[in-house]
Amino acid sequence: MPHTSPDTSPAHRHASAPVPRPRRIASVAAVAMALLAGLAPAANAAGEGPPAAHAAVAGRHPDRAQLQRRLEAIHEAGIYGVYSAVRDGRARFDGAAGLADVSAGLAARPDLRHRVGSVTKTFTAVAVLQQSAKGRVGLDRPVGDYVPELLPGERGRKVTVRMLLNHTSGIDDYIGGAFPSLQTGTTGSLDDHRFRTVRPAELIGYGVGRPQLFEPGTGWAYANTNYVLLGEVLRKVTGQDPERLITQDVIRPTGLRDTYFPGADPYIRGPHARMYENFFGLIDPPRDYSAYNMTWAGTAGALVSTPQDLNTFYRALLSGNLLPRRQLDEMRTTIDVKDETGAVALRYGLGIYSLDTPCGPAWGHDGAVWGAGTWALSSPDGARQFAIGYNLMKYQRLSEDGTVLLPHPADAALIDYRDRSLCGTTAPRASDPAADNRPAEGPDPRALPVPRALPRVDAMPPRGWASSGR
Numbered sequence: 001m002p003h004t005s006p007d008t009s010p011a012h013r014h015a016s017a018p019v020p021r022p023r024r025i026a027s028v029a030a031v032a033m034a035l036l037a038g039l040a041p042a043a044n045a046a047g048e049g050p051p052a053a054h055a056a057v058a059g060r061h062p063d064r065a066q067l068q069r070r071l072e073a074i075h076e077a078g079i080y081g082v083y084s085a086v087r088d089g090r091a092r093f094d095g096a097a098g099l100a101d102v103s104a105g106l107a108a109r110p111d112l113r114h115r116v117g118s119v120t121k122t123f124t125a126v127a128v129l130q131q132s133a134k135g136r137v138g139l140d141r142p143v144g145d146y147v148p149e150l151l152p153g154e155r156g157r158k159v160t161v162r163m164l165l166n167h168t169s170g171i172d173d174y175i176g177g178a179f180p181s182l183q184t185g186t187t188g189s190l191d192d193h194r195f196r197t198v199r200p201a202e203l204i205g206y207g208v209g210r211p212q213l214f215e216p217g218t219g220w221a222y223a224n225t226n227y228v229l230l231g232e233v234l235r236k237v238t239g240q241d242p243e244r245l246i247t248q249d250v251i252r253p254t255g256l257r258d259t260y261f262p263g264a265d266p267y268i269r270g271p272h273a274r275m276y277e278n279f280f281g282l283i284d285p286p287r288d289y290s291a292y293n294m295t296w297a298g299t300a301g302a303l304v305s306t307p308q309d310l311n312t313f314y315r316a317l318l319s320g321n322l323l324p325r326r327q328l329d330e331m332r333t334t335i336d337v338k339d340e341t342g343a344v345a346l347r348y349g350l351g352i353y354s355l356d357t358p359c360g361p362a363w364g365h366d367g368a369v370w371g372a373g374t375w376a377l378s379s380p381d382g383a384r385q386f387a388i389g390y391n392l393m394k395y396q397r398l399s400e401d402g403t404v405l406l407p408h409p410a411d412a413a414l415i416d417y418r419d420r421s422l423c424g425t426t427a428p429r430a431s432d433p434a435a436d437n438r439p440a441e442g443p444d445p446r447a448l449p450v451p452r453a454l455p456r457v458d459a460m461p462p463r464g465w466a467s468s469g470r
Contacts, residue, residue: 006215062086062093063424070417071097078395081108081273084388085307087315093421094308100273100391113258113272113304114389115294116159116374117367120303121227125165125351126317127246128230129327136237139330139350143169144231150204158216164226165350166335170214175224177206178296187279190289197264197295200228220335220348224300227351231299242299248432253364254316259305266293268304272398273391275371280394289370301367307387310376314364317352318382319383359423375414377422383453386421388414 067086074082075098083100083298094110117366129450130139137146143164144156149160154173163169176182178198181189214221231242243261251259258270268290276286294302305313323331331391334347334354346355355365355377364377376387396408 012334025295031234062091062421064090064093064095066420067093067417068095068097070181070413070420071095074390074410074413074417077413078392078408079274079390079410080392081387082390083108083110083112083114083273083307084386084417084421085110085130086387087311087383087385088424089383102274102276103144108391109271110272111258111271111306111308112389113268113270113306114374115268115275115290115367115369115372116303116305116310116389116390117369117372118224118300119305119310119367119374119376120297120299120367121351121367122317122365123246123250123303123313123351124227124230124234124242124299125331126250126322127234127242128161129323129331129350130249131234131237132161132330133324134316137233139165143229144235145231146236150201150229150232151208155208155212155216156170160216161230163216164230164233166220166348167222167226168217168335169223169226170212170216170219170221171223171229172207172210172213172221172224174203174206174225174228177209178203187282190277190279190283191287192237193293193296194289194291195266195293197293199295200232200298201294203228203298204232220337224297227300228298234299243302246299250313250322254313254322256305256309256312259303259309259313262294262304263279264293264295266291269415273389275369276392276396277371278392280396286371286392286395290372292370295371297369301369305374307376307389310374310387311378311385314376314378314387315382315385318363318378318380334425357422358375358419362422375418377418379422384422386418388417420468 067084071082071084079098080102081096081098081100083096086092086095096108096110096112098108100106100108100112128137132139139162140160142157143151143159144153146161148156151171159169159171164171179189179193181187181192204225207223207228213219233241234240234245240248243263247261260269272290273288274288277283277289278286317328319424320328331350331352332354334349336344337346337348337353339345346353348465352363352365356359356362357377361380362377363380364375366375367373371391371393373390373393374388376385378385395410397406398404399406
C-alpha cells in the first residue's frame, strides 16, 4: 500500500522555476480554471430536458481485454498511473495500469483512493437540492438572504443560489489569492501552503474581493468560490458543518465506503497513489503532492473517493435515489458552455454536466487538484458508467505565447477509453489494439480541437473560454 508522507525526494526539493516569458501564464483567471475542475470535454454536449435513453450497445458485458489495453495505452502515452471502474448494468470491469508510486515502483490497482477535485461539486449540489426539497433553500432566492456577511450589498441581492450552482454568478475564482505565486508565474505557493489550514470565509473573500466578471445571470464562468459559498449557505440553513452534512445526507445513505472529506488532515487514509504535478513543465521532474491540506478546496473539491464509489454515487443520483424528481430535473436543467470557436463544448446543470459521446449523452463531472485527475460519466439512466483516476497532472505543454494548450497523446487515449467504456462496440474504432497488439492511440491529437479534446480544465484553456456567454 503506497504510504504518503512529506516528500523529501530530489523532485520535491526542486525549486519552483519561473515561467519562461514565451510560455507565461496568460491570466490568473485561466489558472483558476485549471485547478479543481474539468469542463473541457470532447464533442458537443447533450440537449436540455429529460435525458433520453442511452444508445444501445452491442453486448451487455464490458470487453475487459479491450478496456485493459486502452488503460495501458493511457499509461504508455505518458501518465504514470491510472485506475478505473466501468459498469454496464450488473457487469463490471475494474482495471489499472502503470504505477501508483514511481520511486518505489509500486503498481497501480483499481480501488485506490484518490483526491477527486471538482467531482465534489455534484455532492455539494445534491445536499443543496435536498435542502431545497425541504423548503430551507430557495434556488432563486438571493444568496445575501442566507450569508449577507459573505456576499454583501447589491451583489448579494442579485446573485441567486441557482447562479452559484450553475456558475452564472459572475463571481471570480479564489485560486489566485489562495496561491499568490501563480499571479507572478511561479509555483512556489503550492509548496509554501502544503500544510496550511484556510477557512472558507478567507477563500470566499479572495473571490468576492475581485471585480465581478459579468452581470449576474448574463454569462458563464467556472469559479470554485461559488461552491465554497454554497457550503456556507448549507451551514447557515442547517446549523451543521457542511462537510459533515454532506457525509450524513449524501455519502452514507448511498453506501459509499471509501469516500470522505479529509478536513485538515493532509494524509489520505487507506490505499492510495502518490499524486504528481508537472504544471506544464514548470515543475520538472513532477513533484508528489499527495500529502496536502485540502481545506483550500472544501465543498468545492476536497473529497477523497474511488472509481467504484463514484459509479455507485452517480448511479444512485441519476436513478432518482438521492433527490425527488423535481429537484433532479432542476439539476439537469443546463446552460450551454461554449469553446473559443462558439461551439457548445458541454452543458452545465446544477453541479453536473452533460456531454455527447458516440452513443449518446453522458452525465457527470470531472476534477483536478495538484497531482490528481478524475473523470466520472454515466448514461442518463445510470446503467452504463465510467470513472477513472490518474496521478500525473498538467502533463501537457502550452503554445509559445502561453495561450493555447497543445494536444497530448494521453488526452486522446483518455477519450478513446471513455468512449469504449460508455459505448462498447459502438465506439468509433480509431485504432484496434486487439488487431495489432499495439496500444490504442485514439484520434490523431493534431486533429483534436482545444480545449474540447480534453476531459477537464486541469490545464489552461485558451484565453476567453472561461467567460463564454449563454
